[in-house]
Amino acid sequence: MNQIKKVLKRKYLLHCLVFLVTFITCSGIYFSTLSYEVNIDGKDIGIVKNKKDVYRLIEEKKREIKKEFEKDVTISQKITFNRVRVGEDKITQIDRFKQNLNKVIDLSIKAYSININGKDIVYLKDKESAQKVLDNIKNYNIKSTDINKIKEIKFLEKVSVEEKEISISKLKSEKLAYEYLLNGTNDMQKYIVKSGDTVWDIAKKYDLKMDDIQKANPDININKLKINQEINITVPKSYLNVKIVELASYEETIPYETVYEETNALYKGEKKVKLEGIEGKRKVEAEIVKINGVVSSKNILKEEILSQVQDKVVLKGTKKRPSYMAYGVFSNPTRGKLTSRFGKRWGRIHTGIDIAAPKGTIIKAADGGTVTFSGTQSGYGKLVIIDHGNGYKTYYAHCSKLLVKKGDKVAKGQSIAKVGSTGRSTGNHLHFEVRKKGTPVNPLTYVKY
Template identity: 65%
Template sequence: MNKLNNILKKKYLLHYIALSITIITCSVIYFATLSYEVSIDGKNVGIVERKKDVYELIKKKKLDIKNEFEKDVKIDQEIVFTKSRVGKDKITSPEQFKENLNAVIDLTIQACAVNINGKDIVYVKDKKSAENVLNRVKDEHKEGIEGIKEINFVEKVDLIEKDIKISKLKNEESAYEYLLTGTDDVQKYTVKDGDNLWNISRKYNLSMDDIEKANPEIDIEKLDIDQEINITVPKSYLSVKVTNVASYDERIPYKIIYEETESLYKGDKKIKTEGKEGSRKVVAEVTRINGQIDSKNILEEEIVEEVQDKIVLKGTKKKPTYIASGAFSNPTRGSLSSSFGRRWGKNHTGIDIAAPKGTPIKASDGGTVVFSGTQNGYGKLIIIDHKNGYKTYYGHCSSLIAKRGQKVAKGDVIAKVGSTGRSTGNHLHFEVRKNNVPINPTKYVKY
């Protein structure tokens, strides 16, 4: 009897479990909604209750594009609807679904490619728009130029109609900007002393971020002198060649012609005839590329004023030894015993060179002796005028050899070392004066 009761209990339990499962399943089915998981080209977009809603969104997107570009568009992406039952809370909100759809869908439109040197560069809605963009680029280079004969692109430009993804399409303004600045010509810059990121960016009219991006492997804040860095400079896809016929006045530069003459010393020059620019009226065909003159073809010219060349006489005669060379040599052997400048409360106008009595004193450069005699303080003194604004003084001599009015060559012995005048021992007092103003002789001689 107990065995029979156990069997009945088990049957009852199984019936109960089956009934519970049925009730739960029916509840899920009752509360779940028939819906569709939507994917485009394998990318999940979301879950919707009606296919119609998806098609309405696509239709709206097509209409928006048609209104903007005045052209029909089509979709060639694969849209897949997969049936499912989910709770209301799993349905994608209309706003989120629209956002997801816009991120995935890419409609196709017939457009016109601006093809440069065999490569599609930018797409606009039709040929007329492409021509508008190209003409606008040309117009940039017409400003201020009269008598334009021809305007063309240096590059080979073709307009090709083709179907493209709508995401590649640009309006005329965007296409124009892209053609002007769409490429980057990477140039190198060598860092100089005093350079930093800021002044380099100002020099090239770039942002510091752009320079940093162009040099990812360099610590751009720590630049070394002579280091090379990349400078990224925007460059137009198109070069515009403009040819025009222009009339203008042009100066004719004169030439400098040298004539040799024995009437002047070697190294000396003298103007025989002053040069004078000429002028002419010119009619020329001028070709410019991106505003820079590339070539000129002169069609007509009329000389208005003749050019007069400058004629310069160039000396060939050997200079006599008494002509100043412009460079001073040491006037005697010895050692520096007193410097130029303040000494004993007074201004010492030369230098003192200590040497034994009777040591030869030589002319420091060629010139004419303008004084040979005794002068207060200097004792026995020689003064040479070098006829170039300079004079040299040789004081405290024991004896004088050169006479007043004598022409002397550089290195000629003119006197001998002594201690005459206001002197404390045998030495040469040597002065260099320019326009009668004493100058430190050690600028010209070395002791």
């Protein structure tokens, strides 16, 4: 009997166990639901109960874009649904799911690219917008040019507008596309001028040239920066270069040339203007080629002389110059030390300069000329006077020895006497005088001691 009881008890326990396992399994199935793990191009978006919800959200997004751009929208990404069984709490909240979807979804749209030299640079929503951007860039370059005088305007690059299927994220507004093409970027760095800043400081700080800063700020005088002024420090590098051929008509002066005529009437080294030059004037019609607003070449189509140019004619001497002819420039007559200047001295006027030098030191003619006196004069002692034939005479006084006589023709630098202390003198020196039309003038304006 005891044995039977034991068997019954074991059976009972077994039944309880089977029941428990069945109950747990069934309730798991009952409480968890069949769901889908959504994947777009390998990226997890979330878990949904119903595929339809995903399609509905995508369609909603497409409609939104379609409304904004008035264009059909496509999606080229791969959407996958993996069947999963999860608890209710694992299902992604709808708002959260929408957020994830917006982050990952990449809708494509038919747009128009501005293609430069074979490369798509910017995308705009339609052909007209692309064309407008290109026109605005041309207009930017026209600036002050009279539109009626423009014969041709074109881009130096090969530019085309092409239809392309692109991701909506690549689309640019007209304003951004224009700035991007003009500057080479949409990220223009700015700098706010601080007290004490110079352009040079700013250029150095950003490793730019002064020219670059001017280029980046065409409408600002960079040498007159003000505190708190905002300047660009990104040098624009346009994708497009605009060539404008402009028809221009203007008057301009014709510069004269100088021609030389040789003449035996003048000595070598002498020049004389025979005829003054006169500038001419002409009216010109030309084609001016500008690249990005800067003149690059001029092609003259027609010119009309309004007044003739007259060359300047200068006579050039060929006659051999006599050795005694004055150059009109004095050289120092002797070496030595300046001991007395020209002007008032001891209540009298000193009519020359004194140069102290040992007795016998050679005295040279300060310029070419004719000796008009060579002898002794009271006060001066032994004296040489040279007439240079140009209104100037020079005096060399207190000499110890005279080497020339009256009537001699002497060349500039020729030895004429020796230093001494004759006449009213207290030591060996040369008293040197320059007389202009008979009046003593300061020799130190002609010679240097």
